[in-house]
Amino acid sequence: MLEWNIEETDKFTRTFRKYEKKHGETAIATMTNFGSYMQLLSKGLNPLQISTSYVHDEKKGLIAVDQKKQKRKLRETRLYFYPDMDKKTVYLLIIGDKNSQQTDIKFCREQIKMLRSDYGKTA
Amino acid sequence: MGKRHSNVESLMKSVSQDPKVQVQVKEELKKRQLANFLVFLRCDHKLTQKELANRMKCTQSKISKLEMAYDDQISIKDLLEYGRALNLQLELGYRNKNVKITELINYHVYRIREYLSRLIFMGKGDNVMMKGVLKVVESTLGKFIDIVSENLKIIKDIDKKSIRESKDEIHISSPLREKKELIGV
Numbered sequence: 001m002l003e004w005n006i007e008e009t010d011k012f013t014r015t016f017r018k019y020e021k022k023h024g025e026t027a028i029a030t031m032t033n034f035g036s037y038m039q040l041l042s043k044g045l046n047p048l049q050i051s052t053s054y055v056h057d058e059k060k061g062l063i064a065v066d067q068k069k070q071k072r073k074l075r076e077t078r079l080y081f082y083p084d085m086d087k088k089t090v091y092l093l094i095i096g097d098k099n100s101q102q103t104d105i106k107f108c109r110e111q112i113k114m115l116r117s118d119y120g121k122t123a
Numbered sequence: 124m125g126k127r128h129s130n131v132e133s134l135m136k137s138v139s140q141d142p143k144v145q146v147q148v149k150e151e152l153k154k155r156q157l158a159n160f161l162v163f164l165r166c167d168h169k170l171t172q173k174e175l176a177n178r179m180k181c182t183q184s185k186i187s188k189l190e191m192a193y194d195d196q197i198s199i200k201d202l203l204e205y206g207r208a209l210n211l212q213l214e215l216g217y218r219n220k221n222v223k224i225t226e227l228i229n230y231h232v233y234r235i236r237e238y239l240s241r242l243i244f245m246g247k248g249d250n251v252m253m254k255g256v257l258k259v260v261e262s263t264l265g266k267f268i269d270i271v272s273e274n275l276k277i278i279k280d281i282d283k284k285s286i287r288e289s290k291d292e293i294h295i296s297s298p299l300r301e302k303k304e305l306i307g308v
Contacts, residue, residue, distance in 0.1 A: 006134050008125040016138045028144055032151040035131040036159045039152070040166065043297075049166045053187045070191045089127075092134075 004041045005089045009111070012092040019095050023077070029069040030079045030095065037065055038090065047083040061116075062093075062108050080108045082115060091115060153291065157194040160295045161205055165190075168209050178208035194293060211298050218294055239263065 020027040033054040040050050047063060056064040056078070067077040076098040082091045093111050096104040128134040131152070135145040165175050165186075172186040179186070181204075189201055199213075206213045239260060246256040 003129070006128045006131070008128070008134060008138055010125055013125065013138050017140055020139060020141055020144055024141070024144060028147045028151065031131070031135065031144075031148045032155070035148060035152045036155060036162070038131055039159050040163055043163045045163060045166050049169065050162075051166065051171060052162045052190055053172070054191070068191060070188065070193075 003088060004038065004083075006038065006092060007089050008092045009094075011094055011107070015095045019077070023075050025072075026067045026074045026077050027095075029072070029074055030065060030067045030077050033065040033068065034079055034081070037063075041083070041090070046085060058105060058108070060109060061112050062105065078104065080104060082108070082112045084115065154193040154195075155191075156291065156293055156295060157197050157202075158190050158192050161197075161202075162190045164205070164209055164211070164298065170209075175205075175208055179204050214296075235263065 016027065037050065037055060041047070051057075054066050054068040056066065058064050058080070061082055062080060063083060064078040064080045066079075067074045077095065078097075078101060079095045080093045082093060083089075084091065091111070093108045094104050126137055128137065132145075132149060135148055139145050139148075165172070170178075172190070173183045176183045176186050189197065189205070199215075202213050242256045242259060246252040
């Protein structure tokens with residue numbers, strides 16, 4: 001069994017708490033999908049292998065899970081994260097809706113750049 | 124960066140301020156074990172939903188629904204068809220929830236003994252086959268020695284949480300791999 005860790009960033013925690021208050025059911029569905037993704041990683045799949053309806057490859061290492069839930073039409077949501085295969089760590093970056101999608105992706109890309117450069121320094 | 128977690132349950136306790144949300148995520152995940160296992164099987168076989176749908180002669184949307192379904196919505200027929208498309212045989216079984224890990228180990232040891240006896244019986248009177256059987260018996264012994272010595276080494280540092288037996292309603296075992304993938308296991 002491969003041991004993956006999850007690391008929450010401050011921005012993620014803040015945006016999740018807001019989301020949870022405003023859109024509770026959507027937050028639950030999105031987090032459940034993220035939990036399912038983590039189960040797939042812990043079963044030994046690597047992030048590049050995982051493709052299913054609720055997983056979106058946003059390119060350059062950025063992955064998102066959405067809120068999809070059977071028979072429920074919920075607010076379009078994306079929870080963005082960066083799975084670092086070397087460190088076996090999933091960095092939770094931000095959660096947002098369709099309206100903030102572009103800025104969220106831009107923010108995530110910058111975060112990934114920083115994470116990668118930090119790793120370059122310490123590796 | 125922020126706090127680290129080894130699982131989603133611990134993450135939820137940290138990020139969520141609503142205990143109800145924490146409980147519901149845990150419950151939802153529990154209801155989707157089987158569907159998630161199907162996703163694992165498909166991805167492990169390097170197939171997309173569309174490719175699997177072609178093999179099952181159904182629509183991609185059906186696969187998508189199946190992979191999002193709750194355990195009690197997935198039929199034996201679904202499991203059979205999914206397995207058939209991946210060249211996997213479905214195995215069903217019940218296990219008493221009170222059975223301890225030590226009893227499971229004993230059970231599997233006896234099963235191995237039974238399989239080895241069957242092999243030896245099959246090889247009787249055939250010298251070539253008997254040589255092959257001897258190799259299997261020797262390699263089984265080697266694997267046992269490896270497993271036991273490996274575990275003796277790690278026994279002092281083992282994280283007790285990670286070996287706790289699952290008491291979930293459904294116990295899912297990984298599929299039996301092909302011979303080439305079993306080497307070294």
